[in-house]
Amino acid sequence: MFAGPCSSPKPITVEVIGTVKANTDPSEYVSPEWFTFQDIDGLVLTGRGVFDGEGPVMWPLNDCRQIKTDCAPLPSSLKFYKVNNSVVTGITSLNSMQFHFHVHGCSNVSLSKLNITAPGNSPNTDGIHISSSDMIKVFSSVIGTGDDCISIGHSTTNLTVYNITCGPGHGISIGSLGKRPEERTVNGVTVTNCTFVNTTNGARIKTWIGTVAAEVKNVTYEDIIMKNVQNPVVIDQSYGSRLSRAPSTSVWKISDIHFRKIKGTTVSNIAVSLQCSTLNPCEGVEVADIDLGYAGRLNTTFISSCSNAKPIFGGILNPPPC
Template sequence: MILLFSLLILSFEGFSSCVADFDQDVSSLGAFSLHGVGAYAAGFYEEMEGDEGDLLVRSIDQIRNFGGRSNEKVVSVEDYGAKGGGADDTMAFEKAWNAACSSDSPVSLLIPKGNTYLLKPITFSGPCNSDISVMIEGTIEASSNPSDWNGKNQRLWIYFNKVNNLAVLGGGTINGNGKVWWQKSCKVDKSQPCKDAPTALTFNACNWLRVESLNVINSQQIHVEFENSKNIIVSSISISAPGNSPNTDGIHVTRTQNITINHCTIATGDDCISIVTGSQDVHANNIICGPGHGISIGSLGAKGSIAQVSGVTVDTAQFSGTSNGVRIKTWQGGKGYAKNIVFKNIEMSNVKNPIIIDQNYCDSKKPCGQQKSAVQVSNVQYSNIKGTSASKFAINFNCSKSFPCSGIVLEDIDLVKNGGGSAKSFCANVKWSKEGTVIPPPCALQLEDA
């Protein structure tokens, strides 16, 4: 079995290492094409067990050399009638996508630089006949008229659905034109009903995906979302919206496995990165965050739901002026787990809650009553986290009485109050341990005292 697997890998052109989805039969791999996609050998591992060679673990840290290749056919949106300059170019983009998606050879869909193209809600659907690179070199701007979403999904603007082997890159700008939506948000105007607003860029069921070198600004709500997808590289993305813009998360990850987010700068009115249920093997490296609400796992377990998040690593990040640093937030009454999480090599500057676990999260007008169930939080490591706290509690562990936090490790922490002075720790219902120097010292209130 191992020999057969090795021969199949060698048959893929251009691979230094190769991984495929083994939910399918190994015999089907011959039809699996990944034009121009490769994996760094150091980031790829597999474990085989037993005579039948069951694949237990597969991981990929990088997908490279994919998108914008010189031998790709080019389809420009202007070839299909896109004019730019304020005209509605939605239909032209749809026609150009259909031509690209039906191509029997690798193709680049070009959005030329030097122009701004206005789009109403649009869906780019797969599966496609070959691999596609979407080269956004110009600017794509959302319609400023919310009525253009009437009868359509209010949560979507640019939507990639079931497109595998896709690259979206080019250095251009995606402008959600969100101000008109923010003004009608119930978080800004209490008289308004609470409604969904569009996510600027959504990828659903897109496997073997690369998103690189884009500017995403002023989204109506979430800027970029990955859902129900596997094997993703996100790199060199700049995301920007005012600090008071409501629900404008930078990157949102849900029901997605094996995603790496590299070298991104995010300034928003909500979480810079939010990771919610169904997400596994999420790696965020070299992130600059602020303003915003920090990097959050959650919220999880709303309305008694089951949440499962595991294998999250945040390595090398800078937070400036954010309301939180690294946060895990779960609702009372939820079920499931958030486990095997690492936050390391992080700098905090004037951050209100640098390190926080909140198992009693409540984003509701009505008080959230005490519940007997909770999402279990366990095996969380904080290592080499330094800087300044905007509040007196630099470490805040507010855990559940019914399902206390466990396996919490603090190592080489140095957090002081912004402007000078000592910060404090707050602990409720948590089992922690420490290694090296930890400032402020973990508080004496432990599980047995809570």
């Protein structure tokens, strides 16, 4: 752990040179992270070094999808907790045991020029998970992993993401949200100039049914390129339900959402899927200038699907509006 507060002059620079390899004995980890940076103002984490999480060795030892009892998550590679006014740049994360980067309780942090790599079937290897943080920027990075390239958790505000290449992975997702009662509103997310390649999802918002009401609002996905993406545009308020596409009674409210200037190809015949809550129908969902080509099975109808959404359509629309 690198723990502050630090009395030395700012910036506090940590330069990574060479390859840092994780210990492959799970019993050696006493915390849910491999490296933690905590209570630091003015951190600069830089260098051309590599954090190698030794995932291919570790994933089979503790795969919670297979082990039904006594399963504890493997540690994330790098966590930033209460880190403010800081920069993370140039780092490579390879084969993380769980998350590659976890940003929690932070403010005014930029992450750029990152190279994040793990196989598409690696479990829970989110590239960058952000939660309970404000004014975070993620840009100019290449992320290919086994879960969300970027996952945006509860209580995140004023997040900016741009110039990201994502794939393989599950896209850039807000959520999942609402599984735990302490989770709060996500407000102010902008994702622009990103490319998704062979991902399972593209621009996605996902909530559980939930027990405590909260919101997702003021979100924009714009100038996005999709290349053979399975589900390019998704709102899913039945996340975690055993019944696929079941009617949602989520207590989460989704509003002021903008999907604009999204083009490319998809292998799904449902390219735009907006499945909102029956209790809290989505409001102010804009779908404009969507130009997607269908690269799936022949003789299949190419559609949009909407439930409790009432989207505002405009510009080019391919697939046709629902």
